[in-house]
Amino acid sequence: MSILTFKQGIHPEYYKELTKEKPLKKANRPKEVIIPLQQHIGAPLDSIVKKGEHVKKYQKLADTESFVAAPVHASVSGTIKSIEKIRTPSGQKTLSFIIKADEEDEEVDHSLKTNKEVEDLSPKEIIEIIREAGIVGLGGAMFPTHVKLSVPEDKKVEYFILNGIECEPFLNVDNRMMIERSSDIITGMKLMMKAAGVKKGFIGIEDNKPRAISNMKSAVKNEDNIEIKVFETKYPQGGEKMLIKAALGREVPKGGLPLDIGVIVNNISTAVAVFEAVNEGKPLTERTITVTGEGIMNPTNLYYKIGTPIKDLIEKAGGFQGEPAKIILGGPMTGSAQQSVEVPTIKGTSGIIVLHEKSVAKFDAKPCIRCARCVDSCPMYLLPLKLSDLSQFERYDELEKYDVQSCIECGTCSYICPADRPLLDYIRIGKMEDMKMKK
Amino acid sequence: MNNKQLIVTSNPHIKDSTSVEDIMWTVVFALVPAVLAATYFFGLRALLVIAVSIIGAVITEYIFLKIRKKEIVIDDGSAVLTGLLLALTLPPSIPLWTAFLGSVVAIGLGKQVFGGLGYNPFNPALVGRAFLTASYPVLMTTWVLDGTSTATPLSYISNGELIEIWDLFIGNIGGSLGETSALALLLGAAYLIYKGYINWRIPTGMISSVIVISFLAGANPITHIFAGGLIIGAFYMATDMVTSPVTKKARWVFGIGAGLLVAIIRLWGGYPEGVMYSILLMNTTVPLLDRYLKPKTLGVAE
Incomplete structure (x- = not known):
């Protein structure tokens, strides 16, 4: 099988071995969660709960009439301690719910569950469930998934791509998902393909994830219209423009979208979120993260409740090793450095990387020698x-x-x-x- | 957990470890075979010329940086490289003071007056050599091999005499210190191309166009490749990062243009050799080439 790639790019050190064999474990239930209202690209949400109110797990906290938006839900049951501006991973202060968790962890009646069998759901119904579940692109962009899947009538989509490239160094969440939950990924992918009305699909994986490739290949053995495509390990292969160019030879037009050339791209973890929303009635309140780097005692992969402060997850990974100099949320190439360990995780948070001072890139600019x-x-x-x-x-x-x-x-x-x-x-x-x- | 210590700067948070110094010193290292070949064919005097030229370059760099109140970066390897490259283009019999003067001009006029590393439009070593060629034409064209005066292969060719290709290739022939052994130069160049520190398009374009033009003109392309300064010029001078283009298309045009000029000067011009002037002339076109030969941005229609 030929290995696909794009032109140019770089080969950074990957540090994947720190966590690639670490199975996903559940993080501890947090005592308090901080849930920012704005966790998507799109219209702002209006709060539908009040300070002091008791909320159940999975209960919707904020929503809007606008289409381009994704509601947020409580990841634990408890009391709304306050609604105030909190610094989020982006560095900006955003209005957030602070929920003090109670002991019961009582779930709200499954608002997402329909009476129909999953097979009988229409594309429109699937899209409604995805919106109601608050699902956004979990690769980090946090664009509402139901919007991506709502293909305008004048556009024809030929390929549905599931992005399992994970080209950022250090991260292993999509890798672990593909190793551990291949059939859930395929179920979620097929639901999304049905919702968007796409017939052909493939899953892109870099060749540094051999176990993910073999597990995903077995999972699609009986699928006629889904294949696995293997890509050279190179950064930024996971960028959707590079992924599409490498796989199909098509270029997303300047200022345009993949949709303009008949392609929709979604992330591996997003497919799992769709599976959980449609098949299990769970809104997006839990996802996976890699906690790693030389500054972490026991690098690990975790399921966590969205809104958990990062200090809880660092603690779960054995705490700091040595003196932490930089804490990055996301990958080391595109993630953002944090001022504090009190910052909450949000829907797009896929990694915590702690570096020692010697490894932190320093940009002490010298004259350009035009090396090109x-x-x-x-x-x-x-x-x-x-x-x-x-x-x-x-x-x-x-x-x-x-x-x-x-x-x-x-x-x-x-x-x-x-x-x-x-x-x-x-x-x-x-x-x-x-x-x-x-x- | 003490949060005060955390570094909060923007992405990327990790970095490739290659530095400007690494690149410069690696090019110097790649020229070691040429230095050894020069010493083998021309004796210890070759080493002396090289040493004097490097010392002149480094001292000049130091003085200019001091006067300009800049950080002293003489250990970045760039002045050493300029001194070394200049020396390799000089005749073995050149008086030491001439080599010294050449390297002072190379760094002073060729580099520091423009603002130092990264800002010079012309290859500094070639500026130094052009100065010496104009000022001391006799010293710059007196060639000695095994203690006897000789002509350079290119002047042999001009006179219609035959020379052995093998002698040309290994460097057992009169000529400048480092120009003569193509073998030694190519060894180093292969390493630099492997490391990605010189771009293969420029030498490929330059040498190809010399081959094509000399063939069309009825001259022997092989001698034109290995005689004179084409190899050192194409691989080590035309590829100088600061003074060559940054886009792929522009590199092709730059290389081919330099090769055309070499062939024209050699075959129809007044000089037996044209590498120095052809590269200096092409240096002037770099801003223009980069401006009009941009790569096509991904997603932009042709």
Whole structure:
């Protein structure tokens, strides 16, 4: 079988071995959860519970009339201690429910359950359940899944891709899911394909996950329309534009969506969330995380209740080892550094990585020697050194010519720069300034 | 848990460990076979010329950085590399003061006046060599091998004489210190291409166009490859990161353009050798080439 790949990209150190053989375990039930209202890209939610109110597990806490939104639910039963602004993993303060967990953990009557058999559900009904369950893209983007699956009538979707690439170093949640829950993934994938009306699908996996590949292959043995495609281990292979280009040779048009070229891409963990919502009536209140890095005593993979403060999960992984210098939520290439261990996990949180000072990248910029390693690595074929320069010297009007908005912020240019220039930081500033000029 | 110590900076949080110094010193290392070959064919004097040229480059770099109140970065390998490359383009019999002067000009006029590493438009070693060629034409064209005066292979060719390809390849022939042994230069270049520190498109374009033009003009392409400074120029000077293009298409044009100029100067120009001027001329086109030969962004229609 041929191994697929895209042009350019990088081969960072992966550190996957820290947790790749660690089965998913359940984290302890938290004593308190912090659930931000905004955990998706889209319209803001309105609270439907009040301070002091008792809520049951799986009870809906906030929703909106808008279509492009995903409601949030209580991951534990307990009392709403307060509704206040809390710093979330993005670094911004967001209105959040703080729930003090009680002992009972009583579940709300399964609001998602229908009387119909799963096989009899119509695409529209599946999409309704997915929205009601608050499912968003669990790869980290947190775009509401039901919106992605609601294909406009004028678009024809040919391929449904499930993204099991997990190209970020350190992370193993999708890998473990594929090893441990292959049949649930396929069930969830088929539900999504039915919802979106797509006939053909494949699952993309990097060749550094041989067990996931073999388990997923057995799981699709009897599926005529789903295949497993193997990709070279290279960053950022998991970016949907790179994934589609490598597998199908198609390019997502500048400023467009995969939908424009007949493709829908979803994450492995999202498929499991769909399975749990439709088959078990569970809203998205639990997901998986890799807690790892040299600064963690026992690197591990966990199921956790969304809203659990990260300190609880670090503790479950044996606590810190040595002096923590940087705590990253998500992967080390695109994740965000945290100021505090009090920060809550949200729907998109797939990793906690703790690094010692010696391993933290430092961007003490020296002059660019035009080595072009950034140009030769950029997966979007941009000129990072040029974009960074234009931004640094405030020549913002020229950024458009160099397709600055096509930057996917994967971090490859900064990673590879031998002069330690913070290229992505400058490009981000450039993207914002370019947007301002277009308004 | 003490949170005060945490570093909060943006992504990426990890980094490739290759530094500018690594790249510069690796190129210096790759030139060791050429230095050894020069010493073998021209004796210990070759080492002396190389040492003087490097010392001149480093001292000049130091003085300029000091005057400009910049961090002293003479250990980054770039000045050493410039001094070494310049020395390898000099005749073995060159007076030591000339080599020293050349490297002072290379670093001073070729690099530091523009703002130091990364800002110079021209290859500094070639600026130094151009200065010496213009100022001391006789010293720069006196060739000695085994203690006797000789001509360079390119001047033999101009005179219609035959030379052994094998002698050309291993370097047993008159010429500049490092230009003569193609074998030693190619060993180092292969390592640099493997490491990704020099781009293969530039030398490929440059040497191919010399082959094509010399063949069309009825000259022997093989001698044109191995005689003179084409190998060292194509692999070590035209590929200088600071002064060559960053896009793939521009690198092709840059390489092919430099090769065309070499062939034109050699075959129809007044000099037997044209590598130095062809690269310096192509250096001037780099901003233009990079500007008009951008790669096509993923998702943008042709």
